[in-house]
Amino acid sequence: MNPASRYEGVIPPVVTPRTAGGKIDLPSLERLLQHLLNGGVDGLFVLGSSAEVPYMTNDERDMVVKTAAGVNAGQVPLIVGASEQTTNRVIEEGRRVVRDGADALVVTAPFYALTNAQETETHFRTIHSAIDMPVFAYDIPVRTHFKLPTDLLVNLGDDGVIAGVKDSSGDDVAFRQLLMAASGIRDFDIFTGHEIVVDGALLAGAQGVVPGLGNVDPSGYARLFGAAKAGEWRKAADEQTRLADLFNIVSTPKPGRVSAGAAGLGAFKTALMLLGIIDSNVMSVPMLALDDDETDRIKEILVRNGLL
Amino acid sequence: MNPASRYEGVIPPVVTPRTAGGKIDLPSLERLLQHLLNGGVDGLFVLGSSAEVPYMTNDERDMVVKTAAGVNAGQVPLIVGASEQTTNRVIEEGRRVVRDGADALVVTAPFYALTNAQETETHFRTIHSAIDMPVFAYDIPVRTHFKLPTDLLVNLGDDGVIAGVKDSSGDDVAFRQLLMAASGIRDFDIFTGHEIVVDGALLAGAQGVVPGLGNVDPSGYARLFGAAKAGEWRKAADEQTRLADLFNIVSTPKPGRVSAGAAGLGAFKTALMLLGIIDSNVMSVPMLALDDDETDRIKEILVRNGLL
C-alpha cells in the first residue's frame, strides 16, 4: 500500500439513529460512535448516504457532526459529507460542518443538475479554492446519475484538489483502472464503498473501505484489513466471505415493501438495535422502518454469524 | 377545459439573471418579470429548474421570490419551487418561500434518495399537512430519476393533497392517461412542461403550459393558448410550429461544449440578452454561458422568427 497515505483502513459511514418520535437520538449516536472506535476503525465518516443525510435538516446535520467530534475527540479522522445539489450550496454546507468539527469533507458530483465532466471539474476546483480542508470525491452514480470519469479524478488528484476517492460506483473495472492510474500520486487515497468485495479491492491496491455494514461489525472489517495488510489473502478472503454472509441482512425486507434506500440502511439500524447499541430502527421521513418479520430474519443472520 | 380550474394558461418558469460577477441581477429580473406580465402570462413560476434553482443558495432564493412578489403585486398567481432533497427539507424550504410571498408551491419526488411510490405518497401528504398552501407535483424524472405514477397523482388529487401537476416527464402516453384519469377531479390542474407539444396537450385537455421558452416569447404562447381555448386548432398548431422553430435556440450549443443543463437555460438567457431584457447570459457556477458563435446562431433564429 501507498507509504504516503494519509488515510487508510476501515472508515465506516456512521448511521444516524432516530428516536421513536423521529428526532435525532444523541445517546444512541454516542454509543454507536463508541462501538465503532472500540471496534478498531481508522476513521469516522458522518453525513454520508448511510447516515440518511438527504433526509436531515441543517440543524440535524450540525448536531450529528458536533456529537461525533465530541465523542471522537481527535482519536481518528472525522470525515463529513457536504451533501448539496451544486457548488455554492456545497461550499456553504462545507464551511458549516468544518465549523462543527470536520477534519475532511466528502463531496459528490452535482445532483438534480444535468451536468458533465467539465462542470464537475469546475465544481471540485471551486470548492477546493473556497475551503481549506481535504476533500474526498464521492463517486455514487446510483444517486447522482453521473459517473466521475477516471481521468478527471486522476487530474484532480495530481493537482492536489482532492485527497482521494470514495468509490461506490459499482464499476469494478473503472475502479481497477483508477487504482492503477493513481498509484503514483502522493496523498491520494482510494476507498471502496462496497461491503463485500474488499479483499479484491485491497489486493488491487485500495487504501481501505467505507462499509455501511461496518456499523454492525467494525471488528470484522478491522480483521479483514489487518489480514490484507499482512499479506494473508486467504484469511482476508475468508473474513470477507463471513462478512458477505452477514451482508445478507440487507436482503431481508419483503420484495417491494420498502424502498431500495430504506432496505439497506434499515437493515443496519435494525441489526444495531438488536445488538443493543441503538434504541430504535426508526428511519427518516418518508422511509419505513423494517418490521417484526424482517427483524426476526436479521436476528437469525446475526446469530449464525456469532454476533448475537 | 375544466370549468373548475383554479390555474390555467401560460405560466413560464422564470429564469434567474446573474450579473457578470455572478450575483443575482435584480434589475434584470424585474425587467424580465415585467416582460412576462406584459406578454399576457397567466402566472409566474419562480425557483424552477429553468431558474437554476439547484445552483442557488437560500439567500439567493429568498431574494428572487421577494422580487417576484414585489413586481407581480398580486396580478397573477406566484408559484414557487420548494426544491429540496427530501420531505423535511422541502417543508423548511416551503415555509420560507411562503413567507417570501409564494401563492403556491411546486414539489418534486425526493432526489438523491432511492425512493419508491409509497415513500413519495408519504412525502406529498406530509408536506401538505405541514404547509397550508396549494402544492403542485412536479414530475421530472430526468432530474429526480423517479417517474411519479399516474395512479398516485390521481389519488393525491382526489384527496386534495395536490392542486395539480407540472409534467416534464417526457412520457406523452402517461400524460394522456393522467389527463383522462384526472378529468373529473375538482381544483386539479395539469400543465405540460414541454415547449413544443402544447397544441396536442391542450387538445387532449391540459389546463396549460409551463414553457421555459415562454421567457423569450410569452406573447406567442399566449396566442397559442388563446387559439386553443377558442377551438381554433389549426391556428394553434401553426403558432406551435413557429414556436417549435424558435425552440431550436436550445440546439445551438456546439456538441459537448456545455452540459445538457446549461444548453437550454443558456439559450433562453442568451435570447433574453439579445432582446435587451436582461443584461448578461451568465450562468450559475459551475455552468458555462453560451459563447459568441452560439449567440450569433441564436440571433439568426430570433430574426427569422420576427423577434429581433
Place this chain on the structure above:
Amino acid sequence: MNPASRYEGVIPPVVTPRTAGGKIDLPSLERLLQHLLNGGVDGLFVLGSSAEVPYMTNDERDMVVKTAAGVNAGQVPLIVGASEQTTNRVIEEGRRVVRDGADALVVTAPFYALTNAQETETHFRTIHSAIDMPVFAYDIPVRTHFKLPTDLLVNLGDDGVIAGVKDSSGDDVAFRQLLMAASGIRDFDIFTGHEIVVDGALLAGAQGVVPGLGNVDPSGYARLFGAAKAGEWRKAADEQTRLADLFNIVSTPKPGRVSAGAAGLGAFKTALMLLGIIDSNVMSVPMLALDDDETDRIKEILVRNGLL
C-alpha cells in the same frame, strides 16, 4: 398533410395468433387480416414487435408473410419487419420476406450490438443498397436501446435511403422536431406508434399511425384519422379519448405477473379472442397468456366501449 405521401393513415401492426399447442394459427390470422381490411385500414404491418417477431422462427415468419400477402391480394401496402441483430442478417431476412410478398420493409437500429449514429447510418445505407424496396426506419429505443437521431433520419430521408419513420420512441419532443425537419422531403412519411396520442400527432403533421390497439378496433382508428383529415379536431380528440379508454386493456394484467412484453400484446390477443376473431390468446414461448381474471377485466372494457 403531405401531398406527396405514398403512405398514410392507419397501418396496424398485425398480431400473430397461435393455437393452444403453440403453432401459428393460420385460420385465425386470416380472419384477423380480413377484420382489419374490413375496418378500413390503409396498410398492414406484419412481423412487427406486436407480432411477437423476436419469438418467431424463420419458417414461422415466412408463413405469416405469405398468408398476409394472400389475404391482402394487393388491396393495401403490405409492410414487413426485417427484424435482425445487424446489417447482414437484416439483408438476408429482408430478401426472404420480399420473396414472400413484402411491399416495403421496416428496419430498426442494430440491437444486442453496442452501436452509434455513424454505424446506424452505414446500416441503413447498406441495406438500401442491397434491397430494392422502400425501407421504413423503426425507432424503438425501449427495445434497441438506441434512439435514432433526428438529423440522421432527415439525412437518410433526403437521400432517399429511407421512405419514412415508424416512431415508437416515446419522445414526443423529438417527434415534433422530426415532423418539422422532414416536412419538405418528398416521399417521406412519418407514423407514430403510440396508440393514445394520435390526434396531437396528426395535428402536428404526421402521416398516420401504427397502432397495436388497431388490431382490436380498426374502425375507431379509421374514424379518428378521417376526422383529423377533415380538420375536425374536436371530433378526432373525442375519438382518441374513447380509444385511450379502450387502451386500458393493456393495464389489466396483475402487477408483476407477466412481462411488459406479454402484457400489451397479450391484451390485444385476449380482446381479439373475446371478439371471436382469433381462437386463442396463447403467446409465444416463453411468454405467459393473460389469465381468466385478466380476461374478465378486458371484457368489461370492451363492453363499456361498445365493442362487445
Place this chain on the structure above:
Amino acid sequence: MNPASRYEGVIPPVVTPRTAGGKIDLPSLERLLQHLLNGGVDGLFVLGSSAEVPYMTNDERDMVVKTAAGVNAGQVPLIVGASEQTTNRVIEEGRRVVRDGADALVVTAPFYALTNAQETETHFRTIHSAIDMPVFAYDIPVRTHFKLPTDLLVNLGDDGVIAGVKDSSGDDVAFRQLLMAASGIRDFDIFTGHEIVVDGALLAGAQGVVPGLGNVDPSGYARLFGAAKAGEWRKAADEQTRLADLFNIVSTPKPGRVSAGAAGLGAFKTALMLLGIIDSNVMSVPMLALDDDETDRIKEILVRNGLL
C-alpha cells in the same frame, strides 16, 4: 476451488478475423486458435460477443464453429454461443452449432424482447429440455438489458438446467453473492468476463475467466490463473496489474470515432494483427476498424508490455 468443477481456468472468447473484403478469414482464424491452444488456454469460446456474433450470418457462424472444432480436435472444451433473440430461435441455433461440433452452449436472456425473471426461467428450462448439452448462462445486461437474478441462476444450477455462468454483468456485488450462493452446487462453474478483476474473482472462488484480452495474451492469463491456483496471490495480482495495463489498448480509439462495440473488439483484432497472428483488423459491417493512429498507440502498449 470447487473439486467438482468440469470447467475451469482461462477460456478466451475467440475473435472472428475477416479479410480485407469482409469475408471470414479462415487461415487467420486457424492461426489464432493455435495461438490460444499454444498459450495454454483451458477451453475455447466461439460465437461470443467478442466474436462479433450478432454481425455474423448463419453460414458464417457454421464455418467458424466447424473450423474451431477442426483445429481443436478435442484438446479442450469447445463452448459455443447460441445467440438469438428468444427461446425457439436459440433452440434452432443451438442444434445447428451442436451439429457443427460444440461441446457446450452459452445462452443469454432474451433480447429485443421485454422480458422478466419468470420468462427467463422458462427460456433456460425449455432450451435445456430441447438440447442435450451443457448450457452456460451468459449474464450481459449491457447488451440484453436484463440482469439475470442471482436466485434464478442458483435455482437453475441446483436443478441441473445450467452448467454455470459467464458473468459480464459488471455487478461485482451480485457476482460475489452468486459465488457464495452457488458454492455448494456440483458441476456448476462460474467465470468472470471482466479482464482486469480476475485476481479478486479467483480469490473469491470463481472457477475461471473468459477474457477478450486473452486473445492477445493467453499466456499471461494462464500465468495469472496458475498463480491463483497455487495461492500466490501477490504474484497473481502483479500479473493482473500488467494485464490491466495491456487492457488499455481498448482505450486507444479517439473519443466518439467508433462505437463502444467496435472499440474493444477492434483493439483486440488490431493487436493480433500487429502480433502477426491474423492478417487484418477489419470489422464486421457496419463497424469501423481502428485507424493508423489508433494502431500506433496499440503498438506502443504492446511494446511496453513486452509482447512486441
